[in-house]
Amino acid sequence: MPLNPFTPGAGTRPSILIGREPQLALVSNLADLVEAGRPSNPVVFTGLRGVGKTTLLHEVGAELRRRGWLAGYYEVRRDVEPGAAVRSIVRDSADLARGKLRKALSAGGHSIDGMTLTLGPAGFGFTVQSAGARDEAADPYPELVRFLRVLGRDARQGGVGVALLVDELQVFRKRDVAVLVQALSALKDEPIVLIGAGLPYLASELSKANTYAERFRYELIDRLDQSDAAAAVVDPALTLGTTWDAAALERVLELADGYPYFLQLYASESWDAAAGAARIETEHVEAAIPAVRRQLDAGLYAARYDRLSEREREYVDTMVTVADATCPDMVGSPRVESGAVADELDKSLSQLGTTRDRIIRKGIIHSPAYGLLEFSVPGFADYVRRRTGRA
Ligand SMILES: Nc1ncnc2c1ncn2[C@@H]1O[C@H](COP(=O)(O)OP(=O)(O)OP(=O)(O)O)[C@@H](O)[C@H]1O
Ligand SMILES: [Mg+2]
Numbered sequence: 001m002p003l004n005p006f007t008p009g010a011g012t013r014p015s016i017l018i019g020r021e022p023q024l025a026l027v028s029n030l031a032d033l034v035e036a037g038r039p040s041n042p043v044v045f046t047g048l049r050g051v052g053k054t055t056l057l058h059e060v061g062a063e064l065r066r067r068g069w070l071a072g073y074y075e076v077r078r079d080v081e082p083g084a085a086v087r088s089i090v091r092d093s094a095d096l097a098r099g100k101l102r103k104a105l106s107a108g109g110h111s112i113d114g115m116t117l118t119l120g121p122a123g124f125g126f127t128v129q130s131a132g133a134r135d136e137a138a139d140p141y142p143e144l145v146r147f148l149r150v151l152g153r154d155a156r157q158g159g160v161g162v163a164l165l166v167d168e169l170q171v172f173r174k175r176d177v178a179v180l181v182q183a184l185s186a187l188k189d190e191p192i193v194l195i196g197a198g199l200p201y202l203a204s205e206l207s208k209a210n211t212y213a214e215r216f217r218y219e220l221i222d223r224l225d226q227s228d229a230a231a232a233v234v235d236p237a238l239t240l241g242t243t244w245d246a247a248a249l250e251r252v253l254e255l256a257d258g259y260p261y262f263l264q265l266y267a268s269e270s271w272d273a274a275a276g277a278a279r280i281e282t283e284h285v286e287a288a289i290p291a292v293r294r295q296l297d298a299g300l301y302a303a304r305y306d307r308l309s310e311r312e313r314e315y316v317d318t319m320v321t322v323a324d325a326t327c328p329d330m331v332g333s334p335r336v337e338s339g340a341v342a343d344e345l346d347k348s349l350s351q352l353g354t355t356r357d358r359i360i361r362k363g364i365i366h367s368p369a370y371g372l373l374e375f376s377v378p379g380f381a382d383y384v385r386r387r388t389g390r391a
Helices: 021-035 053-066 082-094 099-107 141-157 174-186 202-209 211-215 226-238 246-256 260-274 282-298 300-306 310-326 338-345 349-361 380-387
Strands: 043-046 070-075 115-120 123-128 162-167 192-198 217-220 335-337 372-375
Touching: 021 043, 021 053, 021 192, 021 217, 043 053, 043 202, 053 070, 053 162, 053 192, 070 082, 082 115, 082 123, 082 141, 082 162, 082 174, 099 115, 099 141, 141 162, 141 174, 141 192, 174 192, 174 202, 174 211, 202 211, 226 246, 226 260, 246 260, 246 282, 260 282, 282 300, 282 380, 300 380, 310 335, 310 338, 310 349, 310 380, 335 338, 338 349, 338 372
Parallel strands: 043 192, 043 217, 070 162, 162 192
Antiparallel strands: 115 123, 335 372
16 A cells, blocks of 8 residues: 655645745745845745745755755744854754855854854864853844854855745744844845745734845745645645545545645545545545544644633633624634724723733734734634534
C-alpha cells in the first residue's frame, strides 16, 4: 500500500505546493533586483493560521539557497531579541552557503553580541570571544547593523544576497520590532532582505514601530481557490495512482473551505479510511469527518482555547454569542464588532482593551478592520460552540 501522500501539520512541506506561484515570482524578482545591486523592500506574508505561511517561507528559502544565497529560517519566540534571531539564521544557514560567500564567511570577521562566527570541523558556529558578559542595558541596534553590513559586503562580493526568513513576526516585543525595522531601514542599500510572515494584524503593528515598515510589501496569503484546492487534493493521490470520486472530492472541498491545513487533514484521513482502494469515495470522506474533528478538538483548537485565562475565555465566548445573534449564517470566520461584545458584557471598550489585546497576542483573534474582530483560526467559532455546549 503506498504511503499517505498528504501532509497535515505545522509547516510540513506538502508533496506538491499549490497556488503560490505569484509569491514565488515576487521573491524571485526581489532576488534579481538585489543581485543587480538595487535596493529592495522587505516582503511580509500575512494570513490566518494554517494557510501555508511557514510552508511558503521554507520554499522561498530553498529557492534562494539554490541561487547561492545565504537564507535561513527563524521562528520568533517571545523575549528573543532580533540579534539572537539573526545570529541563529546565519549560524544555521552558513553551512549551506556556497562560492565566494562561504569563503568570506570562513575568513571570519563576523561578530555580533560579543560572539564570533567561526568555521569549525562541525561547520559554522558562534563562539564567545570576549569574556565580558553582555550588558543587558546596551543598545542592541549598532551591533546588529554592523554585523549585517559586514555580511552584506561579503554577499555583494559573491554576487548574492542574504535573506532573513522570520516567521511569527508578531511575536516580537514592541521594542524588538522597532530595533529590527530600524536596522533594516539603515541597511536598505545592502543585499540584505527580510522575508517575514505572521498574522494579519502585522502590517499595522509594524508601521507603529517605524514608518519605514509602511513601505514593506505585504502579501496576503489566502485560502486556495476551488481549482487550486482541488489540485492540492487530487494531484498528490494521482502520483500514486489513486483517484477521487467526483462527489467525494466535492465534499472535501466543501469541508476544508480552501484552507490548506484542512485540505491536507481531510484528504489524509480520507486516504487512510480508503485503506489502499484505487478510488476514494464519499463514504471514506464521511468516515474521515469524526477523525478530523477529534484531531482538531484535541489539538489545534484545544491548545489555543486552553491558553486563555478565565476572563479571556469569557470574551471569546461572548464574541460567539454576538456572532450567533448578528451573523448566524457565517460559519467559517464570523466578524463581530468589538463594541457589540462590550455591550453584551456590559463593559466599556477601554475596560476590555487589555483583555482583547492579550487574545490578539495569543494569535486567536485579530482585527481585520477598525472596530471589527475575527478569529485567526478557521473554524474556531464552531469549536467554541461545541466546547460551551451550544452545538
Ligand atoms: N500551497 C499549499 N498547497 C498544499 N498544501 C499546503 C500549501 N501550503 C501549506 N500547505 C499545508 O497546509 C498546512 C499548514 O501549513 P503552514 O504550517 O505552513 O501554515 P501557516 O500559515 O504557517 O500556519 P500557522 O499560522 O498556524 O503557523 C500544512 O499541512 C501544509 O502541508
Ligand atoms: Mg506557521
